[in-house]
Amino acid sequence: MSAPTSTEPIVKGRGLVKRFGSVTGLNHADFDLFPGEVLAVIGDNGAGKSTLIKCFAGAHTPDEGEMWVQGEKVSFKSTHEARDHGVETVFQTLAVAPALDISANLYLGREIRKPGILGKVFRQLDKKRMKREAGEHLQDLGIMTVQNLSQAVETLSGGQRQAVSVARAAAFGSQVIILDEPTAALGVRESAKVLNLIQDLRDRGLSVILISHNMPQVFEVADRVHVQRLGHRSAVITPKTHSMNDAVAIMTGALNIPENEQTLTPVNAPA
């Protein structure tokens, strides 16, 4: 199906099908993400954007089709398994525990225990180390200063929470970060910061999948744009080869792009 590529995709899906009762969420969808790129996934409501990325995030298991991550064939049954393969997801709901502090949230589900008897027998957490490393991760990303790490997440603004979630996704040696509608709940100023952060992630060599409804934002940060329609990949374009109007036309089915005019190969050499 796909054109010959110079680089192997870091995340690849072929013929993915996911049904919810009588509703078909994914209908033989293909997917390619290349190393070091920002791939935007756009599509109308119900086109299967979220279902598609939830398969790679480990939140859904596809009924049919095959998935590869870093060349290895995978089948995720939980977000844990996806993480173990280096795929981290920032869900639209952010998946943070609002009453817990920033450092506890960063390490939620993968807490560090103290060395020796305290950790092994008494299972005591190494809070100092978690706090210190959380601070390093956040500073590393240029997001925030250290003294606020014991702040409960619910006392943060929307953009700050988003930043914490992104930091969590980027902090643990992950290769691929999936962001589901990261700017949907944010104002203009905070959106800009999150977009900045996305470009930062790419500059660090991470591969980013960005689900978004916001066409100008997509065209600002994405290297390639995957257009999902009726449960499958309708086309892959780039902000350079096509306009926003083209993208909308593909989304609604008004425009069909032949495969040789699509961008199924990486546009920029990986860092």
Next chain:
Amino acid sequence: MSAPATSDYNLDEEFAIKRSPIQRLQFTLHRYPWLSSLIVLLTVIVIFGLINERFLLPSTVSLMIQQTVIVGTLAIAQTLIILTAGIDLSIGAIMIFGQMLMANFAVYTTASNVLPIAGQNPWIAIILGILAATAAGAVNGFLIVRFNLPPFIVTLGTWSVFMGLTLILFKARTIQGPEMPEEMKLMGTRFPVGPFNLTLGVVVMFLLFLLFAWILKNTAWGTHVYAVGDDPVAAQLSGINTKRVLFSVYLVAGVVMGIAAWITIGRVGSASPNVDPMLNLQTITAVVIGGTSLFGGRGAVIGSLLGALIVNAVEMGLSLAGVDQAYRITAIGMLVILAVGIDQWIRKVKA
């Protein structure tokens, strides 16, 4: 492509926002959920101490602390469950089931239906009682986790079930103190601490509070208990096995109820199925007044100790001031509503 790593995102500019004194108070109370109950307890002590000097006598204080021991210990179990956004109405019934099982196993009585295996070594009886309470907690947890039933309904049901089982197995017979071996009443052993008079049960209660405060603060399990109560979907997406955490909470709560059963025998001096039937609601009262949110994910176990002490202090203070019991109940009721109101206000805190 874009310029590298120049994101200017910084919390400091957000936090430079000036807060009014009220907001700062709200913020501090939000950070330390037990702080408001500590303030209330101190206020109560000062007010009642001024009204009647007998309130602050060591003997009065000792009695107050001793009276707190049953509700206080059970409140630990209730706090764990409420932190997960659950509730346990069967808490008193399970405790009574456990203590009747202990007593009936330790004492050879003609009335009980467990006669053939009665007359055990008291230590074995105590362990069996704690195990029975643990199993009862596990039943609650299993029904809630496996069938996704609301904790309110499950424990409303098991409240009756364990009450009924207690009556079926052990009849309605109270086992009097003198009938029981001394080990059964061990938790009622009194000893002086300075001018005060405490019991072993009180010490065990304090130790349990310290233990669970430590566990909740310093272990991954503790963090997960908060996370599950806070936002179960987020907890799951973060890779936490929410079902296992929930089940373990009900199981551990069962252990605490079992220990509370032993403490109750020591405190009351006998084992009766007619211990206060409102124990479940009293523990909820203590937890709520202690600043733990009924919506889950917020609170601290130490708050529940303060909550239980507040209830007892108000009761004692009003009764020393010669206030009729009807008014005392009314006052406690208003205190609960006030506590929930304050909790709602504190939860609204925003940066």
